[in-house]
Amino acid sequence: KAMHFQRQKLMAVTEYLPPRPAIPPRCLPRQEETRQEENGYARLLRRQVEEAFRDNRMIAVCQYNYMPGEDVVMMRHYLRKHNIEVKFFLNEIVRPVLSQSKYKNLLPLFVGRNVLLVSRETKAKEMLRVLKGVPQINLLGACIDDTILSRKGVEYFARLPPLEAAQGQTVGALALLPSQTSSLLQRGSVYLTALLDQHIQRLRAAETESPAEPGPAQSSG
């Protein structure tokens, strides 16, 4: 039904006017959307990463190209023999964990497909030997005993003598001087005895020359 003109005018006057803020919202910096609630699974993975970094002495980051399944299993088996575990972590979980811990300088390594080799002992030589036989995995860097080493650094580290030998060497080098202390102290008295011996020999030599005849007669008599 048609509205009276006055009514139409009233409807036109009393229309809704939306609010107009002084600065339109599209000129303001964009508000970041509130973070989605944290996945329990992500939290678990993060905890695992932290544990891996805390418990193990040697952590090596390698680039992981495609490898057939059985090769992966064989490689894991060989590394297991030397007590080295192969771990796969997602970069998007590892990166925030590292950026908040002391391993900030390892961040550039965690880009692209990578795999973590962790171990309690530092058997770099065996690890390098296994990895040499597997061309699809390339060592990028390692963190051994909280020291970051590059690929070259790991090779040098592998060439170092084992810990016991190195310890023995240092102990020997350090113990060299104290071992000489006793001989040093005894040197004076030893020198004196040597001199006295020599003197006695010279006196005996002089005695045997002069009383050569009465000597043996006396001794026989």
Place this chain on the structure above:
Amino acid sequence: MRRWWLPAQLAARAGPGGLVIPRAGLKQYTQPPDYSGIIIPERTKLKFVDKVPSVPKVRREPRQLRDIRGPSQEATDFTQGQYGILALGGGYLHWGHFEMIRLTIGRNMDPKTMFAIWRVPPPSKPVTRKSLGHRMGGGKGPIDHYVTAVKSGRLVVEIGGHCEFGEVEAFLTQVAKKLPFPATAISRDGLEQMRKEEEEKRLNNQNPWTFERVVTGNMLGMRKYLSPYDLKLKGRYWGKFFLKHRV
């Protein structure tokens, strides 16, 4: 059924050269929806609705179009179901409409996991029709058929059960388009959202002149051109129409 086992979409941010490298991140599992508090009644399908009430009316009733005008006072909220059809205008539903609703919903829903209930009474208001081609006069015509009056803001049917809005929305909109008044498929959340938006609009309206204010104060003698019902309707309703864009 919505596929809750498929992971949520990852946002691929463009790199420095505008290049986007798709990469797979951590799989985000979404929880399946929880249907614990929903009881499915025995008769899940819509009941058959009679064309004529069991006691047909003898006395012919006046037209009384005021049962179409204005907002509805009954059946405005959900009771058992979660989704429904909301009327956004006034009108009459006759037996043909009822059958169409019953059959369409019955065809498209799963009687084992979903149920539907009428929120509208069967037709009881008699509508008279004079035979075609006759001149005016000669008294009121005989009763032709029966209808139910529906005001705007009333729910027509309610659907519930172990289902999501996405599945149900399809056939509900199909039904809603065929009704004689404008209607939409709506869920509980949707209804709440709608009411909240209306309230916000009413509060942050920058226009100092509102219909309500003009009418209650009779500014400029406007009430001469308006109906006494406009005090209640406040410019949002015009006859059977619900003016959604107002205030």
